[in-house]
Amino acid sequence: MALEASADPVDLARRLQAAHSAVIAHDARVPADVRPVVLESWRRTAGAGVDPDDHDPPVVLDEHRIDDARREHPLAITLPAVRQAVGRVAQDAGHLLVVTDASGTLLWAEGHSAVKDAAWHLGFFEGARWAEADVGTNAIGTALAIDHPVQIFSGEHFVRTHHPWVCSGAPIHDPETGAALGVIDLSGPLRTAHPMILGFVTSAARMAEHLLAERMHQRDRVLHEALLEDLEHRTHGRCAVVSRTGRVVASWPHGWLSGRIDLTSPGSRVTLPDGTVGQLEPVGAGVGFLVRSTAAGCPTPGGMLLAEARVAAIAEPAPAGSPVAGPAPAASAPAPAGTAVVARGAGPGHPPPAVRDHHPEDATVVTLLTDGTPHVRWPGGGTEVGLRHAEILCLLALHPGGLSGEQLALRLYGEAGNPVTVRAEISRLRRLLGERLQTRPYRLAEPFDVDVVGVREALRDGRLTEAMLRYAVPLLPRSQAPGVVELRDELEGALQCAARGSNDAATLLAWIETTEGHEDLPAHQRLSAVLADDDPRAPLVHARTARLEQRLAGRDPYAEPARGR
Template structure:
């Protein structure tokens, strides 16, 4: 039987409806006719027909084939630890793992080449899976074992359901399986596939949607982790960018995403970083690439049209979240006490400057006095340098950046996802200063409004797990009401809402 014969014409075979065994008998007739070069009233679905063609071209024998076991058991722990999807295992197990146990399925997670790395399920079905090679370390690409949900999903980069005789190898005609690819948010490349497989009678019409949603949930988990890693990278490497003295430059990730750049708006979102030390061209200018730990620094060096010179951010404030507040002073990290962070935050809000009386009122409230303020300002000037904190009135140098301003800018631009990613938590959560309380409430409310207004369920879910939304009962209610009950995210959302209700 030739690979070309797998293109056999006729009406496409229907999706699984009604009795799965009756449907399997119909698929078996199509299988025998097409692979036996006999006329058939129906043809395989296009995704199946094309997969058969690829598999046969790879010399997969429909009658005598088992998947090769590529990795031994003692190799798997290192492979799993190094694979990006290891971070998603809790999410996958809390959704598909429970379903696999209840419905006699096995949940499988592969790498991009189709090697099974993880497997969960009820003991009985795992024993059956052992007998057909659905085991960790086995390779389930189309070229290795023919048409199957995992291998075909990886081949076509889309969710796939393969039922009974749609598998090219007869051994698996008693199985039904659904798989969806999971992508790297950094590069868009396929990282692997998540799959649910089980005996023929366990097929369910909602399984494809369920597995697809779970794959998206894993990608959302990876996006959140990437955003946090980006922020940590920016904070650690920002001194390299500020060290350019306002000259055009950018920090980019290892994959070429621009994490920070100056001047604002001049750099594209992504730069194709060349291998080695070869220069590249950006916007008609020659750019030198300097490797950093986990990133690259780009510097514009060639003469050409003038690039607007950005003012050097000599002070960079980090005031959001539960960590220790600090300030980057000309690239040097200086930890701050809560009171000093409050004074700096208030001064950053008032670039024109404040009198001692007004600064005392904003930081201390009615109990404030100018003598106390003068003492805090003296301590600050000793920490960051008198040239950066002026007096009469009290004011900071003009080139100040802050994580608060970054979130505010994203909100003003209507970029709710970017604002949430840039905000690790509330503004100085331990502060009771009147100005800080007001700004903290304003920032939290603005972020909440922006997220709810998008209608994006992935973003809403991220907000309900965020420090600013974790106890927001209305946000939890909206998420639970918006998700279909068969969506794997619904169970987790309902559980979180119940906890918030119990604590309120």
Template sequence: MGGEEVRQAPRPIVSESWQRSLAAQIDPENRTPPVVYRPDDLPGIRESHPLNAVMPLLRDTLVSIADAAMHVMLVTDAEGHILWRDGATRLLVDADRVGLFPGTHWSEDAIGTNAMGTTLAVDAPVQIHSAEHLVRAYHAWTCVAAPVHDPDTGAILGAIDISGPLHTAHPALVQLVSATAQLAENQLRVRLAIADERLRVRNMPHLASLRGAAGALVTPTGRILAGEPYGWWPERITLEEGSDRVMLANGREMLVEPLAEGYLLRTPGPGSSSTPVERPSTALSLRFMGDGAPSVLLNGRPIPLTLRPAEILTALALHPEGLTAEQLALLLYGDDGNQTTVRGEIHRLRALIGADVLRTRPYRLAATVDSDFGAVRQALKAGRAEAALRACSGSLLPRSDAPEIREVRDEIVAGLRRAVLDADDPVLLHTFAGHPLGLTDLEVHDRLVELLPAGDPRRPVVVSRWARLLAE
């Protein structure tokens, strides 16, 4: 570049980067990169960037090393803007002089060959040493960078970089920065798995509402989270913007219905040749079994609830066709029920979950409802005792005296108990014997003592409990 001959050609990754940089009309005599973001802009930009979640990890892993070795750690976004900087305080003044500070743009077409810009250009770890930098101002620096990818889409989120004076170069820096980028991706992958599970739980009522027909829950980016039948679905589908249909690799066409978050795929039914059937976009999850407080999730958001509104929601979930104030008063309070009291309770409940979810005339839930008591009843009806027991964590609203609740509570206990006894399965009986509903059931323990062989390790505990029940 200076017009003199060199004994050795630059590395291919460097010469190719020089060519891209010169094609972008970067001047090797250029002093500093462009400043894109003001200091006041950075806090909001950082907070909304995906890499913000892994900054504690990056600081724990790299900053102490960078500080001791007279380096700075830099983290960019996918376009090459530096968003974060940490490291040796004595070096920050020198870094400021050459534009290595947050808000500056370090892509190849902004400042030429450099580790951050080149790693984003080639999507691989890169070390740029001394005169390998296109711009002469950085010949006194050595830099190592590696890209970080989105575990959902695979797209580059940004780059992690360690930069320092020429004399601080160390061959292990490439491995260190690459390993740290992989650690960041792994942490992002764990966070994605947690978010996926929450999204799946929040939206399973939509899938369950298909009642066994083929369907799938899809993330906003097109990944399949859950589907029926199992094994039918690809890992990901491509969703065309504005399209209400998608063709699977097996040749089946599916309707695409937008949900509050993500999409529901379902098979076209009769009369579905044009527009998908309107479906509730609200998912309401009720967990009312067991000794804990009633738990409600509205599109994944917890709703604080006391016993009385939980009783109303139970009654409405059991009667999806809707109930009048008179019917609801009878179910909750018996013959002494007061419609005025019911209307007041409904008014307070609508303030909690929204008037668009709890409709009137008649009172009904305009949502896809997923309830633990509903799952138990459905499994019992289908003859699946194991699934029913797995879904049941205890009695339905055990503190409730509402006639409707008492009736369903007794129905579930009796039905579950009979299903377990009829199955005559030692594993199922043992599980039920340790369940809150079966701990004091003498008949269950009688049957279990008969079925468990003498050498079974479970037998001593069961026999002890059985003897205590007999004594009582």
């Protein structure tokens, strides 16, 4: 950081401008005020031929192209959160809030009109490129060059006309590849300098990376589900799902394919690391690909292209060179009754994707695992149900042979339960469901499907990732009915125990994305240990683990901005 809390900004600016003149103009001995990071940047800048007295940045995007560049850039989805995090800071401090692309080209520049006017005369406006090689040492270009947050104060700028300014920039990285996507920068006149600005910028960059990582995890869940769906529908050899940049997300058999594959060649075929050829099928719009080996003994039947994915809300511009713009997926054939397929989430703000079942055409389907209101649907109709009726449906689903009034009263109300009260509730529920709810004993008429039963079956069969995807939200969290509380505790305890004892990243990731697993420190610690250091998901998991550890220790995890990558 250039400006320490105890420093006098005016005195520091004077000393740095004198140091700049001594080193750049007179090739004198480097004064102590010149930081190593600045001196190295000056050397790179001089080597690029930048003139400290006359060097305007190139304008690479005109007003007709800037809108397209913004719309297509992956940082566009982070901009509202960035504005919320540091927009007020920029306004209060008299700074401009700037977001660039990976080349240092300004895509967004917002702030006080007087500051924007002053910046305009320096060429600091949208469409101009502020890389080091173009305009010398500055917070944008230097942050990209060193891949680290940096503050450039007054005479630390290589070009003299920039000396009246202070700039703080932090790179934002792609969680898929680790490459820089751009920079968040706060720039303003020297009189607005404050030592906390760099911390705000760094924190905003980490927040943007967190949002991008969450989107990546959403895409990964869609890809995991695509693989599960494909395995449900066909018997074949090796297959895998890869991200839009070629990162292998999951494979079957486990470990068949790992690391990355090269997707830069156009077309629907790809050369795999073992030299064999794989067939690509797109999953969603820019989400990733299903890869099937075409080696002998590994048939590649076509036609089932996973078209049910409702992934438009999380689709983003595909990286350059990625063969996403292939033929659109064709509609998949209906799955056999009772077959599990995947229902994709609709994007941020929605629960994680769940595994959805195909039911017999005349089945009564009961949905209890929902952020909304529990509901029942049947061919040609359906209804929402209140909490008490949802509890009854849950308990009857666990006992397909039926329950007596006394048994149901005990599970609904405990020892004080009264069968007469149960009879009244059943009567009201039958007005909604008709003959789908039977009496003597109380039971659900076949065929019926209740989502929570699917969780128990997946757990029983050892399909842990599927069970966790199904249990994205707690079972009737407001319910205090003893039978429901017992089931909820049983499921969450079993899922938690399975996750904490697992060495499978997919299982652990599925668990920590559930409502209950999101705050599970031991599961986060285990996942941190399971993920390789170069796994692009590792930084987010490590950060969440550290936050939970700090919270457990009674420290405020947000007391200081996160540093580094």
